[in-house]
Amino acid sequence: MSDSFQSGFVNIFGAPNAGKSTLLNALLGEHLVITSAKVQTTRHRILGILTEKDYQIVFSDTPGIIEPKYKLHQKMMGHVKSALEDADVGVLVHDITQPIEEIEAISKMLRLKVPVILLLNKIDLFKEKDQTEAEIQKYKDLFPGWEVMAVSAAKKIGTDKIIPQILKTLPWGPPYYPEDSISDRTQRFFVSELIREQIFNLYHEEIPYHTAVIIQAFEEKATLDVIKAEIVVSRETQKGILLGKGGSMIKQLGINARKNIEEFLQRKVHLELFIKVRPKWRDNDNYLREYGYN
Ligand SMILES: Nc1nc2c(ncn2[C@@H]2O[C@H](COP(=O)(O)OP(=O)(O)OP(=O)(O)O)[C@@H](O)[C@H]2O)c(=O)[nH]1
Ligand SMILES: [Mg+2]
Secondary structure, eight states, X not given: OTTTOEEEEEEEEESTXXXXXXXXXXXXXXXXXXXXXXXXXXXXXXXXXXXXXXEEEEEEEOOOOOOOOSHHHHHHHHHHHHHHHHOSEXXXXXXXXXXXXXXXXXXXXXXXXXXXXXXXXXGGGOOOHHHHHHHHHHHHHHOTTSEEEEOBTTTTBSGGGHHHHHHTTOOXXXXXXXXXXXXXXXXXXXXXXXXHHHHHHHOOTTGGGGOEEEEEEEEEOSSOEEEEEEEXXXXXXXXXXXXXXXXXXHHHHHHHHHHHHHHHHTSOEEXXXXXXXXXXXXXXXXXXXXXXXX
């Protein structure tokens, strides 16, 4: 089997908001990981497993690379590091509208030892073909050892060429995971993420960054699942913002999140949300552990 099957780990990494999670969803062909227009949406390393007849690719989505300011950030960067250490191939995602120096800084900081595919993402934002070609050439000149490809993860332009490129260097060997696994994470985890995704969509400024979501109960009843989730914030004032006038905002959050959770679970869901204030949770080892950020 091992000379006819390819199997390995592919780490998706890059700056915040580059489109890493959007790319993983595009490669898997489903909404597995959450995305948003705001930076620092992804907080964990999350595996997305793609198994086909001749290969298994174990993708890691990772948090955007940042300078850590809180213990939460340190944990996030730890996830990036561990994913790079395991990787057979690195897929470095770059928002092509951002400066080339961003990629120079990342390449210096990480001293990459794996084969790198540099994806210049969001090319749909360039209208002129000449402009795109000129930009791509700059990256090819600066990083001659890397494979450089221009894509749009959101519009699925050029994304069908990524897997064939990965397979050029993916090792031969048997699969690491059973062929029906799609991730290393539990259903509970993805449900909490779908709630967090709607917090990123609905609320502004500091709110999404002070929020964690914990699933307290998940009961499978005959006709529907009953899910109780706690939303943790750092301050009393943030609780007020989350609730909104007369509870209008949290009601909207519940409606939006439930819709996506039902789609994900393929089941009817009754969702109850509670808010808890935990001062400085982002710098508290015990809370971070409790909330799954170890
Ligand atoms: N125009 C355009 N927007 C894109 C493309 N790919 C991603 N985006 C948008 O870019 C934003 C960030 O996407 P994410 O996939 O959440 O980015 P990320 O790199 O995972 O971000 P973090 O998890 O915060 O590090 C979202 O609003 C996406 O819709 C693309 O090809 N074109
Ligand atoms: Mg992400």
